[in-house]
Amino acid sequence: MPNITIDGQPVTTVPGATVMQAALAHGIDIPRLCYHPELVPSGGCRLCVVEIDGRPNPTPSCGLPVAEGMVIRTRTEALEEMRRDIIDLFVSDHPLNCVVCDKNGACDLQKYAYQYNVSQTSFDFELSRPHYFDDNPFFVRDYQYCIMCGKCVRVCDEVVGANAIDFAERGFTSYIATPFDVPLAESSCVFCGSCVQVCPTAALLPRQRIGRGREWELARKRTICGYCGVGCELEYALTPSLSQGEGRGGGQQILYAQGHPAAPVNGELTCVKGRFGWDFVSQPDRLTQPLLRKDVAFELGLSDEPWELSDKTVLQGKGKLDDFTPVSWDTAAGFIADKLAGIIQRDGPDAVAGLTSARCTNEENYLFQKFFRAGVGTNSVDHCARL
Ligand code: SF4
Ligand code: SF4
Ligand code: SF4
Ligand code: FES
Known part of the structure; x- marks a missing residue:
């Protein structure tokens, strides 16, 4: 374990660490623009230069491995002047808009x-x-x-x-x-x-995200991506306030999604679906509660209005929301249970099959297959491995 000194503070670090890593791990903030903890240092911006005892010139700390006994200074007057000049150069071809x-x-x-x-x-x-x-x-x-x-x-x-x-x-x-x-x-x-x-x-x-609010006005919401079983953690940036929201029911709308450095599974990285495939969330025709076709609801006594299916395409999954009536989860689950029980009683357990989803948790999928195998009595159960 190399022992070094940074800005007068004794630091014990891990072998192979860079000066930047050792400093950040001990709460010492070295200015940096091209450094990223997940990437190989490039030494491109030079903002992270530090002084080392025994070295004639300042050295970028992001790619410099620590050595036993190193004495490092990160904030001398000369270094701060150098950094100021570097920023000055950056903004010489960067519009300060x-x-x-x-x-x-x-x-x-x-x-x-x-x-x-x-x-x-x-x-x-x-x-x-x-x-x-x-x-x-x-x-x-x-x-x-x-x-x-x-x-x-x-x-x-x-x-x-x-x-x-x-x-x-x-x-x-x-x-x-x-x-x-x-x-x-x-x-x-x-x-x-x-x-x-x-x-x-x-x-x-x-x-x-463009033109839709300043960063400090945006609300943040951390969640788990619902697309597949990897379980990446996402942080959504949301429209500033309810009054500016344009989402479903006037609620807040997602502006962008990003990974979070502290996410154990994915860190800052996601795939295209997690990062850009969230617009379904605020679609007006998104299903958010169980629906029963109106003629079935009438048959079950859940509605007083007789209703006849006018367009048979509803049976091919092309029905309009108007063809359905919202019901509670208990009603929907009871209806499904009755239908399943009727089929199993008439044709045996292998007459039904279960298909579960990668959007469910491991625990939900475990329970689902257990229900089909041990409860219903069939091995006809499968899973969409990816969406
Ligand atoms: S687009 Fe330019 S500023 Fe942005 S990460 Fe790439 S090189 Fe850096
Ligand atoms: S104009 Fe935008 S990108 Fe450039 S320094 Fe200002 S905030 Fe950053
Ligand atoms: S979005 Fe395209 S260019 Fe950017 S990191 Fe992913 S693959 Fe590379
Ligand atoms: S952070 Fe850019 S050179 Fe080190």
Whole structure:
């Protein structure tokens, strides 16, 4: 276990840790723009430079392995001046549109510009990458806000394995591109949105989020993705208040979904369904309670109104909501139980089969198969492994 000193504080860290990891693990915050705990350090932004006893020059801490006895300083006057200059350089080709920017309040560049009191560049401003790509239903790429930290490229390569994007051209005109600048849908992109999640600025933004509220106004809701059995944890960002909500019943509406760093299963990463496939939640025709066809409800005495099925397509699953009447869960479960019991009594237990869902929990699926095997008496039970 290497023993080191950071800003005068003795720190014992794990072998192989970097100075950045050791510092963060002990609550010492080193400024950083291109570092991400899940990615191989690139040393690109230089904001994380630290001074080490015995080394002539400041060194980026994100890729520097600790060594026994290292004495590290993270906040000297010279380092802070260097960082201020780096931010100054970043904003020399980054429009400071913060007042109208959707990343306002969640932008790492803005955070450091504030901390280092950089309200405008002291260099000549020149936009190096005006590229704007609006080529897919999920997110917009507005590279005027890109600081070339490379996190999107690394997450796409190292974690997702899609390799859909990379650095194109060189020097001042370099930018992040798909091969031959093809639209994302024609690249190997799987639209997981991991690049959007790790981007520190407004260069990559979920389409549904744009222009719909400032970050600190959005409500947050942590939940588990309902799409498959992996159980990824999601955090939904919701419209600011009920009065601005446009969702079902005037309620809040989801603006975007993201992974949460503390999520044990997935961390910040999700697949395309979890990150972008949530719009069903506020669809007006989404089923949220049991429905019985009106003629059945009448037969069961649950309704006084006789009703006749006018359009037989309802039997093929094409019925309109008007053809049904809402009933309680107890009524629906009782109706299903009676029907099942009748079939089993007449034709035996193998005349029925159960199909359960990946959207259920393990416990629910266990109970379901137990009910069919031990209760009903049939092994005809199956599961949709993925949706
Ligand atoms: S990306 Fe960040 S620094 Fe740039 S305009 Fe938006 S909030 Fe400001
Ligand atoms: S959405 Fe996923 S696959 Fe597509 S570029 Fe971003 S990280 Fe790569
Ligand atoms: S698009 Fe975002 S994550 Fe990618 S290099 Fe630019 S700033 Fe970094
Ligand atoms: S965070 Fe270390 S160089 Fe960018």
